[in-house]
Amino acid sequence: MGLSVLCLGLALLGVLQSQAQDSAQNLIPAPSLLSVPLQPGFRADQFRGRWYVVGLAGNAVQKENKGRFTLMYSTTYELQENNSYNVTSILVRDQGCRYWIRTFVPSSRAGQFTLGNIQGYPQIQSYDVQVAATDYKQFAMVFFRKTSENKQYFKITLYGRTKELSPELKERFVRFAKSLGLQDDNIIFSVPTDQCIDN
Numbered sequence: 555m556g557l558s559v560l561c562l563g564l565a566l567l568g569v570l571q572s573q574a575q576d577s578a579q580n581l582i583p584a585p586s587l588l589s590v591p592l593q594p595g596f597r598a599d600q601f602r603g604r605w606y607v608v609g610l611a612g613n614a615v616q617k618e619n620k621g622r623f624t625l626m627y628s629t630t631y632e633l634q635e636n637n638s639y640n641v642t643s644i645l646v647r648d649q650g651c652r653y654w655i656r657t658f659v660p661s662s663r664a665g666q667f668t669l670g671n672i673q674g675y676p677q678i679q680s681y682d683v684q685v686a687a688t689d690y691k692q693f694a695m696v697f698f699r700k701t702s703e704n705k706q707y708f709k710i711t712l713y714g715r716t717k718e719l720s721p722e723l724k725e726r727f728v729r730f731a732k733s734l735g736l737q738d739d740n741i742i743f744s745v746p747t748d749q750c751i752d753n
Contacts (some may be wrong), residue, residue, distance in 0.1 A: 582613040582735045584708040590697045593685045596665030600690040602633040605713035611731035611741040612709030626717060626744035628751035638670060644751050651750035658683050678702050691715060693723050695730055717746040
């Protein structure tokens with residue numbers, strides 16, 4: 555009896571491991587930073603402030619699982635003297651407000667950043683941020699790429715200074731996401747909310 559339970563457990567573990575490997579293998583490959591546009595003449599002082607996450611696309615985003623991303627959240631970039639940003643995202647979770655705080659440190663090119671204090675995130679090997687396009691007053695498209703547990707994930711965020719953006723900007727975002735290999739199922743738009751995100 556004990557041996558059959560052990561064999562069943564090992565077989566189940568093998569199936570679960572195979573499924574986990576299949577889902578990792580199904581990730582659309584993350585593009586190199588050099589193949590992603592970079593906002594020319596990036597102006598850190600004009601980028602600071604509150605942005606609303608209007609759209610989200612990525613190789614781990616699936617429309618059928620959009621429940622986590624349905625409600626809009628906001629992200630505030632607070633510029634520091636050393637040109638890094640203290641970045642605070644406010645999300646609605648479980649009927650309450652959740653705050654996610656991190657630091658983006660400037661990289662070698664203006665508009666590129668890495669995650670500060672990456673040692674505080676043991677599961678993350680690398681984390682890059684790149685402002686692909688912005689007019690500073692209305693919208694921004696920001697590319698994020700991270701390596702976590704030896705898998706490479708990427709996402710593009712469509713930010714708005716307001717909770718609504720024009721259909722033309724949303725379509726531009728969709729075209730940009732698809733140019734990086736993403737499909738319609740990897741692109742979602744959030745539902746505006748007044749809960750938490752204006753704090």
